[in-house]
Amino acid sequence: MNKRIKQQIAFWTLRIMSSIVVLFLVLILGFIISKGIGVINWKFLTTMPEDGMTKGGIYPAIIGTFCLVGGSMLFAFPIGVMSGIFIHEYAPNGFFKNFVQLMTNNLAGVPSIVFGLFGMSLFVNKLEFGDSILAGSLTLGLLVLPVVIRTTEEALKSVNDSFRLASYGLGANKLQTIWRVVLPIATPNIITGLILSIGRVSGETAPILFTVAAYYLPTLPDSMYDQVMALPYHLYVLSTSGTNIKESRDMAYGTALVLVLIVLIANLVANAIRRFLSKKVKMN
Amino acid sequence: MYKIESKNINLFYGDHHALKNINLQMKANTVTALIGPSGCGKSTYLRLLNRMNDLIENVRIEGTVMIDNKDIYARGIKIDELRKKVGMVFQKPNPFPKTIFENVAYGLRVNGISNKSYIEERVTRSLQNAALWEEVKDKLKKSAFELSGGQQQRLCIARALAIEPSIVLMDEPASALDPISTAKIEELIYELKDKYTIVIVTHNMQQAARVSDRTAFFYIGELIEFNDTKEIFTNPQNQRTQNYITGRFG
């Protein structure tokens, strides 16, 4: 066969297969959006579930997810950023740095259900937090820690070394250089990572199954030692083990759409920041 | 009758005018050296001859390049056929992650040749022509990465010769090599002249003086001077050429 024809066939195959991948996303998003859009309204977002979770809203699940995202970020963000700074700016090249990076990669690859087991065993049982926002947030925090560390590392990597040298040249010490020069430049990139990890945390189910998530709660949480409902677990409950799966289907579509929207918005915002940044770099 | 003839060549990278009105002719079986400071357009000109610049986005070319009296930028020209005729050796040795044998056989295979004994014969002959045969004949099945830098570069030359081009373009072929390997490559270029038309870009003026018949001096996109190598190095007509070859800038 002529090599030109072979190339045509190959490239069309690639095009078709890539289109299939796009088609998957379109199918999934299209389905969730078309089914869920009619369910979502102000009442759905701001009222409690009613009639065995077949009617009413998902307000407590939204509040719960909000608490968990906030809690996990409070924990993971400072530690993750510090860890990223340590790995990129402080750790001397060699065995220790390699080991730390290897462990970060390993932690990133640990399945979410294993985090759930660990969180249950350490936070719920050993530290006696019980099923609580605290235990759930810490578990989720551990899960996104590698993500925060990596984005911080990447952000620091993208800061040109000449800035560091210029700062040292003016007599600043390492900490001053990082605090006053490097971090301000890296911040927007770190924020992008933060937003993306918010998207990730809000959708995780397995880690909260045994650490915080409640099947149904008639009240909102008072303290960080309370259980909460959460959006992803709520979707799981509604679609597999609700009191009346058929009748709660609409609620499930709405919940799925809210979850998808959170991820969608996180991605859009992150991309917007990225685009803004690359323009700024070009202007410089 | 010229082997390569370029008329009124202008080349733009986006807004950047990289080659300005270049007219240059080369006869068959000669070695032409292109010299000049970095960024002067000599590599860009070289890549024009096998249409390697086509790979870059936003490139615009005006003028005509004739090889064997055919316009290589005309419509209907098959680029892979052209590149079969115009071989190229790059600045850094860039063997494929394959065996020594397969590296040389690559050009034959992608051009549709599958006759085993013919391929073997061509590989052997190309390695001989590239003065590498004696060093690798016992390890043809070994990875090309196991060779030294100089050997790798000669392998790349053998690879270019295997498809029997009539022109060989060399983009600073010895710049990444040690003096001994460089000497071997230069010797090889001298021998190859009998069969091929060679265009070589070099930073090294002694090298240009040693290997080439004619030399073209480029400066900021312009062809300043083009003459017999001896003339250029002993009696440059242009002040800038003289400054360059005497090392006042570069």
Next chain:
Amino acid sequence: MKKIISYIINRIITALLYISGSITSIIVILIVIFLFSEGAGMFGQEPTEKGFILAVNKTNKVSHLSAEQTKLIFDGEITNWQKVGGKNDSIILFRMDNITDYFTEEQIGENFEHLPACISKVVDSIPGIIAFVGKTYTDKNFAGKELKVDKLTVRDFLFGQLWFPTAHPVAVFGALPLLLGTFWVSIFAILFALPLGLATAIYIAEVANPVVRNILKPVIELLAGIPSVVYGFFGLVVVVPFIQSVFNLPVGETAFAGSIILGIMALPTIITISEDAIRTTPRSMKEASLALGANHWQTIFRVILPYSSSGITAGAILGIGRAIGETMAVLMVTGNAAVMPHTLLEPVRTIPATIAAELGEAPQGGLHYESLFILGCVLFLITMLVNLAVEFISRRNKRVAS
């Protein structure tokens, strides 16, 4: 004075940075310790229900049974002692409730005060009996012989084919169906995702024009961002009914449904890592190929793909790792039957799904609870191996490239 304070602050912050730098290592070590210490207790224990024993007639040669055999006996699937190394005599099951078949309530006594004696008599009088009785009812005068059930071993756990963690009287912990189920679903997921993912990666990195590329990149990021529970939900309401009707199955929750969903979920990992690998192919190598008269596709197929093969392998392995550890989506669409997988069109159950489904009902500290932590250890080890393999491959790749 000011200098000293700033020096101290400097030292404190540096120390904090060192601590947070080590935090991932500490967490990984803690995970290992906790999972293992919660789970390791199960080995060496008898899987018989706490407070109960199995007893047989004194003349019975059989002195111990495996957990699997015991389960099969009480399920009525093994009915003769010969099968488990005894005499040719049919097995007669005896549970506490059966006592009324042999004795009247009066004989047992109002406050069950004669119960131990009654049980003793029954066991003594029927040679083929196997009795499951409370330990408190067997005293010194007990006429039967206690039948030992084999203690739990790592080997039985990994290679046992029955997973009945809540069975009476003896729980059976054979994790092989779960292990195989996990691999079964993941491997088919990769078989389906790898060609698609690789093709997309090649397309993005080499063929697509910038406009198309700028559409594809966010699409893949979004695919990666969609929560697994949403994938599971989509699978449950779209893919599962679809499979059920196309293949005309009694249930649509099958390994096949799991593989499809997992495949889609693994796509972003495969695509991003393969694309990165393809992009690292040096420009000079591509140019060398083109300069020899190869066209673009020949260059991709013969030079770029071989060059980036280890990166692509790393992507595929990581994709498998992701698939193996995925919990919610699989839990929702695979039907969760803990049986050895035979075809794609039957329900299967994976390790993560088992943990998620059963941990809520397993009493803390019990054998079942411990076994789920051991499953967690197994899962952790598998993903650790996956990560180390990827690390090894990409390190080797770096060396070749330089």
